Amino acid sequence: MKKLPTRVKYWRIGEPMVWLSGAALTTTLLTAIVLLIVIMVNGLGVFWPSDIQLLELKDGSRIAGTLTRTEPTADKSGLRRQYKIANRDLYGLDFRWIDEAQIAHEEIPANMLTLERMEYGDFYGTLKSLGHAGQQDPATFAQLESALAVVKADLDGLKELEEKLTAASYRMEKLRLKTLKLDYNKAPADNPERLEIESEKEQIKAEFADLLEVQLSRTAKVREATAVFVSGDGREKEVVLADIVRAYTPNQMSVTEKILFYAGKLVELFIGEPRESNTEGGLFPAIFGTVMLIFVMSLFSFPLGVIAAIYLREYAKEGLLVRIVRIAVNNLAGIPSIVYGIFGLGFFIYGIGHSIDTLFFPERLPTPTFGTGGLLWASLTLALLTVPVVIVSTEEALGAIPREMREGSYALGSTKFQTLVRILLPMASPGIMTGLILAMARAAGEVAPLMITGVVKLAPALPIDGNFPFLHLDRKFMHLGFHIYDIGFQSPNVEAAKPMVFVTTLLLVLIVLVMSSVAIRLRNKMKKRYTFGTF
Amino acid sequence: MNPAFLKKVKRNDRLARWVITIGGMAIIFSVIFILILIARVSLPLFLSPEKALRADFQLEQAQAQQVATLGVDEYLETGYLVDRTGRFDFFTVADGSPLDSVAPAGEDTQRRLLTVDSYGRLNHALIWDDGSISIVQVKFFPFFDAQNNNQRSIRHRVEVLGEFPAPESGMPVRSLARSDGEERQVRVDLFADGHLQATLQQREESFLGDVEVTEETHTLSRKSAGAVTALTMSHNGNQLYIATDAGEIERWDLSDSEDPVLLEVVHAFADQRKITALDLVFGDVSLIVGDARGELTTWFPVRDEEGVWKLTRIHQLPGHNAAIDYVSPTLHDKSVLSRADGRVQISHMTSERLLLTIDPPGEKIATYALSTRGNGLITLSESGRVDSWELDIPHPEISAKTLFGKVWYEGYAEPSWSWQSSSGTDDYEPKLSLTPLIFGTLKGTFYAMLFALPLAIFGAIYTSQFARPRFKGIIKPAVEVMAAIPTVIIGFLAALWLAPLIERSLGSLFLSMILVPAALMISIALWQAARKIDPLKRVERGFEFLAVAPVLVMAVAIASVLGSGVESWLFAGDLKQWLFTETGNRYDQRNCIIIAFAMGFAVIPIIFTIAEDSLSNVPPSLRAASLALGASRWQTVWRVILPSASPGIFAGTMIGFGRAVGETMIVLMATGNTAIMDLSIFNGMRPLSANIAVEIPEAPVDGSLYRTLFLSAVILFVMTFVVNTIAEVVRQRLRAKYGRF
């Protein structure tokens, strides 16, 4: 054989292919890392109170805003900056691009304020005066803060009233449904129950009117407290203090203060209610909805999946049928989730739900009770979708248990069931857990089937509350994944909604990644235990 | 041993056996079975329509001969007969018992009706023998009696919409009139000498409240040679169609009261057959033409190359054996009723399906009327029998052809595959072709696989064969975790972060497609020299993928810096503009490049995991044997490992394909969701899955759209099921071969 020069040989033996396959792996991993970095960078910075700059442009106009991005101008001659200028009610936009060449002067004035408001997003500007019922007096930030505290206390008082009002309207609704039922049963007009309901209705109505009056007058009173702020370009804006969620001076805050502020915002994120069509405020209903969904889904998919797997692995006779079933089950895991969704719609909602309505709530028709999307149906649909995951991993776990374990147990005179409960299930539990966690992670991230089985952008009430029967499985709910889709794609102001989408994304990614990492660790640990064990 | 306890234990065991067996089988079969239920929902799409004779009764011969036309309400409860004196006799459909009787056009015993021209929602143009015309509308409305337990009854009212006096120029042989009830009335008369006259009446109310009526009479000078055999006019009286016994059709525009225009004369049939019946399909766009040979066709104007609108034959509907003597449209969809030799056929224009034939044995239908909702038909036969039929035509517009084939829709320049399920108006022709959606699914999947397959398979090869075990222990779980990233997140990032980024730096993207491989090649070539140095050679023991990372990052960085420069140098500053002007490709922001990246990213972990598993499971002895024979590590992989693992890699590819086919959120967010059939990588698409997600919330339960969406779910299901089953069978074989998996 002729000896080849090393250089030729290097190519001939395919060494570069090794490098190329390495590059393929690296590309994959880098893509994943870039994805995570993008989410982190965009998500983590959202709550950080950045400095408000005051710019003076060459044409003499002044702009206050926080710097969000810098990039080359379209003609590549210089840089341009994107500022969040807030004050949507004054400017109509939240962001503005400014060429650096236009900036004459920039500063970070200490007295700039950020107001988080109930409406129109943030406000950037300086405080001019505090006022009450038309009377305006110059004030300092400290005075504003104390005034805000007073207003907040008043608002908390109002919240109690609000709750009472909600309770009253809930009772009213219950009575309305009762009346509907009586109507449906053709109860005569002088039915004692009917009369009772009527009198109760009257009573609640009166109560309601009183409460409403008190609420209105108190609200009006609270709303008398206002403050006048001056925006960066010198325009004045009167803001009702009750509409201010939070006021702070980012330019004066130290790093510690900023961290504390950040933590405060995080707490709000977890326990707060959403505002401004979900683009501000907290995620509590979405988090709660997601958790409830996962919980109810697990209640169905876990036992069903485990029983099915036990049957397949321990009780069914190995044969063609079991092989086919196993293929089918593995196959089910690969069926598009939207197909499950449409099944949930056709079978659960329009099939079972509608039957429940006609059987149990005929008086409410045509308003559906269970015949419309809701937590129960969404959970069942997801349970169906995740049952194969549980079956496959439970089966795998049971199959990984050495035959000797079963024989050892039978040889001591135990029944199949005893062997199952005392030996097999405890040994398979990490595998079963893996399946369950993977199923839960899938449920947390799945959106498509939920969209057609009961998830909504803004649920009026949580699925659990203080009203009998406490757990309302027929209610619609919110979900983190859908939240992302909804505020990222359905909200009128996508640019302003982006920060919130990234925060939600970050949260969801964290939840899902932590869950699946735990599951995969558990599984690998189990594999090791049986592969390299001592027997 | 305690016998009682033993008994208990055994009882428990038996119980558990039963519960688990029954439960397990039930769960598995129900999970499989319920998916079959989806198919059941879409099945009615293909069922034949049904008819049922609800009631019949016999009219007396004398009365029967007096009947000019008849009608029925949409509840099939009340019907009416219009006799020659213009009297409306209402009756109960169930038994024929008479209700009230009205003469809306006045009790004139002298006038007799020549004929009644019915159009629209129970509008009747009563054409009198003195040449005058009355347009009468019958209205039915449900009434709930509050006194009597909210009992429902159907009440009716007869209104006169318009009146036309007899034309001054003599007695017409044939007349046609339309009134919109408010502003405009149009009357067209055909006289015995063959000339046509149009009377256009315009009522205008000035803003002071004065009513001004202008009336114009025009003689329409025909250009066609044959004798006029059929006439029809649109509801608003703007379009007039005239057909002759020589197979010609004239199309007139009467919208300008002062100047009726003859738009064109069409020689509809080469054999110059006699056209016997004309009417307009619901929506007044398509013309129904029935001819003496029993053929039924529909026509509408299509713009030709010169931009001239030409009446064109579009659909050929199932015909009759005898000359068609009457055609009429349905009032809620694009179906057509036609009568020939005493039998009535209902067929649908879009699907060209023959839906039902009403052919009472031994009877010849003289007159018929369809209820406004199309759920009932009342017929009067020549012998005087009145039959009322309940019709069940759930999905007339669906056929294999409309679902998958090219269809020439109203207003389109040519036959096309289209999906457009709804519109603001009632008279809309739904376009439910699944072909563009299936095409969209396959297109997205194709580009995604193009991106994912090489990365996943080569990555798996590297991980299983070349990487150090320590790295393998990290990479494998990391990729598995990647698989768990919710697709809604990938879709969101693709649409709101990646799509604008790529749109901004399209030049850089293409540049990096050249630069990255080039940089790799150059660095591999350079490496040859470097690897001779001993500490560096250790990189070749499973560190390559780390060493190559800086090269990749650098190449991408250089590409992104140079991208805009190259774009301005080669493509006059704007690649997108250049693409459009030079190649005619429109650049959508959310296009296949984005889908390739995003969906590719979603399927890489799946393919990677399965491929890696099968590669790792190739017995080490094979590898050792090959290496011992002096093969290099790549040769070993290429010639020994890869062939043995190829079923696993194939299975992974199949499962990845299945996943890409069914992926919903990514495509929903990162494609434009336009149902176009275009292979261009710069355009978006609309796949089946996203289509379901978008449309199902709006689809009325059990409607055609609803069932079609279920059908598309079935198609998705079948596609993934086939692919997954192949993969699963391959995997089980592999498992049997290597013992474990």
Add this chain to the structure above:
Amino acid sequence: MAKLEIENPIVQVNNLKFYYPGNARALHGIDIAFPEKQVTALIGPSGCGKSTLLRCFNRMNDLIDGCRVEGDVIIDGENIYNRNTDIIELRRKVGMVFQKSNPFPKSIYENVIYGLRIAGEKDRSLLDERVETSLKGAALWDEVKERLHESALGLSGGQMQRLCIARAIAVNPKVILMDEPCSALDPKSTARVEDLIGELREDFTIIIVTHNMQQAARVSDNTAFLFEGNLIEYGLTDQLFVKPRNKQTEDYITGRFG
């Protein structure tokens, strides 16, 4: 064919035939009897059916779908292939130790009392006592008494096998079946288990399958030689090894095949 005449055998096998799924016959009519409180070794080349025969005695073969048994196995006066035989009772009477030690992933204590637990025994003091006697009986007590509640998976291979023996004797069986109990053990552990078998002979009838003829010679009182599903020779161990009557037996024990 050689036969050993035994009075009052505890296990009596009459014309036992065994078929694996697909009608592959593994035993072709075995007649054999095992004396009480003695050690009987079953030897023979791989695939001769010795393990199958052993597993017939506690109906472990029932776990294989589709296998079939003909003939009688009478243990303690009862045909265990009767329709109404209680398999659970049978297996409590006939303990088994496997080739691979298979302690459950539980504590040592729980392993030993597993058989009692599944029989519903809850009396703590009785359990404690039984753990001690069984572990002592298996010569393991001194090694593990300090860590009874630690996982059994932390024991060495030999200890695990002795734990399995302790687990088997804890339910007080009449017969203990041992399926090549030492094949996975190192020589030292093997010696300890062999010693243990010698001690257990006092209380239990032991049937041991081994492919190690030295071991059979060392531990057993009687030896049966099986070949291709037939019992070729059965006799006192001393006689069989010294003066086999059958040519095949001689070939096997002299190492000409197997």
